Amino acid sequence: MISLAGxxxxxxxxxxxxxxxxxxxxxxxxxxxxxxYRGMVDDAEVLLDNSGTDLWVVQKDTLGPYAEPSSLExxxxxxxxxxxxxxDAADVTYLTMQxxxxxxxxxxxxxxxxxxxxxxxxxxxxxxxxLIAGRQITxxxxxxxxxxxxxxxxxxxxxxxxxxxxxxxxxRRLVSSSGDPxxxxxxxxxxxxxxxxxxxxxxxxxxxTAGNPALNRPGVPGLLDAVIASxxxxxxxxxxxxxxxxxxxxxxxxxxxxRWKRLTVYTRAQMEDILVKKLIATASKQIGxxxxxxxxxxxxxxxxxxxxxxxxxxxEIAVLKLIGTTNRxxxxxxxxxxxxxxxxxxxxxxxxxxxxxxxxxxxxLLEPADTARGFxxxxxxxxxxxxxxxxxxxxxxxxxxxxx
Amino acid sequence: xxxxxxxxxxxxxxIEGLKKRYGEGDTAVDALKGxxxxxxxxxxVGLVGPSGSGKxxxxxxxxxxxxxTAGRMTLASEVIxxxxxxxxxxxxxxxxxxxxxxxxxYLIPFLDVTDNVAILPMLAGRPNGEARxxxxxxxxxxxxxxxxxxxxxxxxxxEQQRVSIARALVNRPPVxxxxxxxxxxxxxRALAVMRILNQMARQYETAIIIVTHDxxxxxxxxxxxxxRDGRTEEEAGEGRSLQ
Numbered sequence: 001m002i003s004l005a006g007x008x009x010x011x012x013x014x015x016x017x018x019x020x021x022x023x024x025x026x027x028x029x030x031x032x033x034x035x036x037y038r039g040m041v042d043d044a045e046v047l048l049d050n051s052g053t054d055l056w057v058v059q060k061d062t063l064g065p066y067a068e069p070s071s072l073e074x075x076x077x078x079x080x081x082x083x084x085x086x087x088d089a090a091d092v093t094y095l096t097m098q099x100x101x102x103x104x105x106x107x108x109x110x111x112x113x114x115x116x117x118x119x120x121x122x123x124x125x126x127x128x129x130x131l132i133a134g135r136q137i138t139x140x141x142x143x144x145x146x147x148x149x150x151x152x153x154x155x156x157x158x159x160x161x162x163x164x165x166x167x168x169x170x171x172r173r174l175v176s177s178s179g180d181p182x183x184x185x186x187x188x189x190x191x192x193x194x195x196x197x198x199x200x201x202x203x204x205x206x207x208x209t210a211g212n213p214a215l216n217r218p219g220v221p222g223l224l225d226a227v228i229a230s231x232x233x234x235x236x237x238x239x240x241x242x243x244x245x246x247x248x249x250x251x252x253x254x255x256x257x258x259r260w261k262r263l264t265v266y267t268r269a270q271m272e273d274i275l276v277k278k279l280i281a282t283a284s285k286q287i288g289x290x291x292x293x294x295x296x297x298x299x300x301x302x303x304x305x306x307x308x309x310x311x312x313x314x315x316e317i318a319v320l321k322l323i324g325t326t327n328r329x330x331x332x333x334x335x336x337x338x339x340x341x342x343x344x345x346x347x348x349x350x351x352x353x354x355x356x357x358x359x360x361x362x363x364x365l366l367e368p369a370d371t372a373r374g375f376x377x378x379x380x381x382x383x384x385x386x387x388x389x390x391x392x393x394x395x396x397x398x399x400x401x402x403x404x
Numbered sequence: 405x406x407x408x409x410x411x412x413x414x415x416x417x418x419i420e421g422l423k424k425r426y427g428e429g430d431t432a433v434d435a436l437k438g439x440x441x442x443x444x445x446x447x448x449v450g451l452v453g454p455s456g457s458g459k460x461x462x463x464x465x466x467x468x469x470x471x472x473t474a475g476r477m478t479l480a481s482e483v484i485x486x487x488x489x490x491x492x493x494x495x496x497x498x499x500x501x502x503x504x505x506x507x508x509x510y511l512i513p514f515l516d517v518t519d520n521v522a523i524l525p526m527l528a529g530r531p532n533g534e535a536r537x538x539x540x541x542x543x544x545x546x547x548x549x550x551x552x553x554x555x556x557x558x559x560x561x562x563e564q565q566r567v568s569i570a571r572a573l574v575n576r577p578p579v580x581x582x583x584x585x586x587x588x589x590x591x592x593r594a595l596a597v598m599r600i601l602n603q604m605a606r607q608y609e610t611a612i613i614i615v616t617h618d619x620x621x622x623x624x625x626x627x628x629x630x631x632r633d634g635r636t637e638e639e640a641g642e643g644r645s646l647q
Contacts (some may be wrong), residue, residue, distance in 0.1 A: 001526050002519055011514030011555070076626075250539045322469065323571070324499020324527050338517040398498075399509060402460060402583055 002140055004329070005336030012309070019305050020341055023298060027378060030294040031353040032360070037287045039363035044177050044275035048268060053125045054250050055242035056266045057089075057257055064264075065094050065238040066177055066271075067279045072263070072339035074191070077118070077240045083256055089404070090118035091237035093190040096176065096301020099183050110150045112183040113176035114160060116190020116237070125241030128184055134169035140186055147171035147181035160185065163191045169315050177279050179362040182349040195234035196351040205231065295381060298345075301387035306338045310389035314396055322397035331390045338386035342378045349374075415481040416444045416611035417466070417579045422475035424461050436460040436472070437634035443611035445578065448602050450622060450641065451615045453631035459615045460583070462631065466613065467581050468494045469504055480578035499527055503572030503580035503610070505601075506601045507587045509564035511556035511571075517543065521570045528575060535574075542570040545607070546600060562593040566600060573604055580605075582614040584622050594620045599646045 047066070056065065057072070057080060071398045074091050081089040093116035098109045117126045122136050128145050137143045140293020144165040146152040149172075156167045165185060174182040185193070197205070206228055210216050216224045242265075244253045250271050254265040266274065310317070317330060350371060355363035424436040435458045443449050444628050453459050464470045466477070468484065468491075470518050477485040479501055491497045498504075511520045520537035528531060543549040546566045556564060565585060572580045581603065586594035605612045616622065625641035 002515075002523070002532065004514075007519070008514040023617075180432050282553070315510060316512050318505075319506075320493075320512070322467070322498060322504060323524055326495065354542075399464050401504070401506060402464055402467060402469060402581075 001329075003336070004333040005340060007311075008309075008333070008337060009340050013207070016341060017344060018302040019301075020344025021348050023301055023341065025347030025352055026298050026301070027292060027345050027374070028352030028356070029349075030291060030298070031292065031349055031366060031371070031374055032357060032364055033287050033290050034374065035357055035363055035364035035366045036360070037284050038365035038367055040177070040283060041276055041278045042365045043175050043179060043282065043363055044068040045174050045272065046369045047175070047177060048271055048275070050174055051092075051126060051241060052123065052129055052243065054244045054268060055254050055257070056241040056271055057242060057261070058238070058264050058266070058345040060264050062264060063274050063278065065092070067274050070238050071236045072238070072240060074187075074235050074237045076237075076261070076263070078259060079321065080240055080242060080257060083253070083260065085245050085253035085256065086242055087245040088125055089240050090120060090125040091187055091239075092117060092241050093187065093194060093238045094176075095190065095194050096178070096180060097160070098284070099150070099194075102157040102164065104161055108151075110152070111180050112146075112150055113178075113180045114190060114193060115182050115184045116187040116193075117184050118187045125243055128171040128174055128182075130171060131169045132172050134167070136169055137184065137186060138168075141189055142166065143168045143186065145171055145184040147174045147183070148172050149175060150181035150183060152183075156266065157376060158183070160189070161196055162198070163189065165189075173363075175277050175363070176224055176324060181182050191234040191237070194236075198276050201231070216391025223352040295377065298378070299381045299385045302338055302341055302345075303388050306334060306386050307338065307392065310334055310393050315401065316395075317393050318398055318400040321396060322401045327394050330393050334390050335383055335386045338389070339379055342382035346375055346378045357396070415478060416442065416447065416577075417613070418442045418478040418481075420476045422462070422465060422477065422555045423473045424458075424465055424470070425473045431595055434634055436465070436475075438475070439631070439634070439636045441613075441629055441636060441638075443579070443613055445609040446463050446606045447627070448598075448605050448612040448614065448625065450625035450628040450638075451613055451631060452617055452622060452628055454617070455632045458634045459631055462617060463581055463583055463613075463615050466579075467504065468497050482607045495526075499524060500575055501577050501579070503575070503577040504566070505565075505568050505572045505582035507584035509556070509561075509568040511559075511564055511567055513556050515556075516552070517548070517556070517559070517567050520556065521569055521574050524571060524574050539570065540576055542574055543567070546570050547602070549550050561588055562596065565589065565593075565597055569597070569600055569604065573608055573610065576608060576610075580610055580612045582612060582616075584616055584618065585614065586616065594618060595624070595646060598624050600635060602646060 034108045057062035058070035059072055062068045077091050079084055095114045097114055099112040137145055142165045144158055144167045145165050148170050152158060152167045154167055158165050204218045209227055210224060215227045244250060250267040254267055257263060257265045295376040353366055357366060419439055419441040422439040424433055426433045439462060440617060451459055465472045472485060474487060518536055518539050521536040521542060523545035524537055537557055541550060543552055548563055548566045551559060551563060586597050603610055623642040623644040624646055626643035628639050628641045629636045630639060
């Protein structure tokens, strides 16, 4: 038996292809939305993987350092470093802010996550694990390693708050959970960037401190200077990143730190949970809603097109039934057409999503499993969408082919 | 089904006391009030009558599309209706034993000429190659084989009607029901179609019933059933030559 659906599609190829392309663009958007979600999850995982960390030690009872503010004294790492099972520990600060590119590309702002990394060597927790160009930070101040997504180039001058830095290295796929590229700078610079105020604010603050009789007692020389000095330095970091010694489990080292340092400690799995289930939960729900709406719109389009095409063939269907075509053959014809439309749409959608994905500002991860799931969903939607047309076709009376 | 076609077709079609009532009670309408008809294999008869006389109802009953209310129908020696359908698969009956030719050809627009004809044997489970071979033989006989690969939209009205005749004949049915097959054609083409139908009826020993009120072709029938108020009267036709 010949394929009636195939022949009909070939006969109306232009109409089918144009409809399929329209549907495909919609499917492409749907796949891209799924890819954006996967990209967010992947960004979160890459963020954790690339931090080179087994444990995150943060301020007690906070979800820091990514999901909530966290503040620890910058010498906390020393005590942790000395604990059993700890191979290495280092301070880190995270600050999302505008980093201004200055030369040679001209003034432009880049939303970035500025990461303050402790002095050390490659492999120190928090350091970028690999570079694609340039070198790691070797000076104590004013050097930057930036993610390539920031658009900064080697040798470029960038401004963070009041200081200028030189880009000495470039890395890749190091972004925050919001998709902002990471910019690594020395820890001391980062601490200063977090708290350093402008000159006017400093003058006003000093005047206010000097005006406080409790901090400026005539009988205690040097008190005011000591207070002002303490106000102008920032001894805090957001977290201590810990690498554990082989042979220890993250949970036992974490339990030890919690017990003796009275701080909150997260393992890799717990931190992933925070990032995926808490930090990007709202975004993923929003994307989920879009996916549902897009699926419904796709179904409505397929149903409308197939229903319209079927109504245009009522007389032919009546003739087919009159000459002995079974309902199953007619239903299969309509269903195959709907699935054919879906196949064209899926092919176009997949190509479109693959083509335009890299142009999105956020990382779009098109996973083969999502593609397979998307394909299955498209087929199911097309089958369901064809039911309306099949119902109309099966109601056609073969007697309609005869006389009036 | 496995008997030779000629043997099956020996009896043509015989209708006795066929009745059809639409509706019930006060609103009931008797469209057919006891119709008798017999058409032998190879014979072409006309079924004529004014609008509303019951022609289309009779055609639908003969085509096993609607169920009569009473009567008896015998097709190729097989009783297909006797107060109720005697055949369980009416779809297969229509496919294998009744050919249809419509006023408009109603070809399937997305199939070429060959497949428009071959689709019937294919539906009957014949292999595609055999079905197409049989279709091409008929197209050859109907002098339309040169358009075998054309799509219906590329054919003239007369060519389309010849293809629809080939489709009606392809399963070698004992009877063909033709509903106003010449209505949209001019005199010359209408007579050409009648020539073909008569020739095919003789060649394939098929009984052909043509419903018409086309004055151009009524004189060509040797026998006419005139239907009036749901009853038929048999009368001799002029039998004018089609040559």
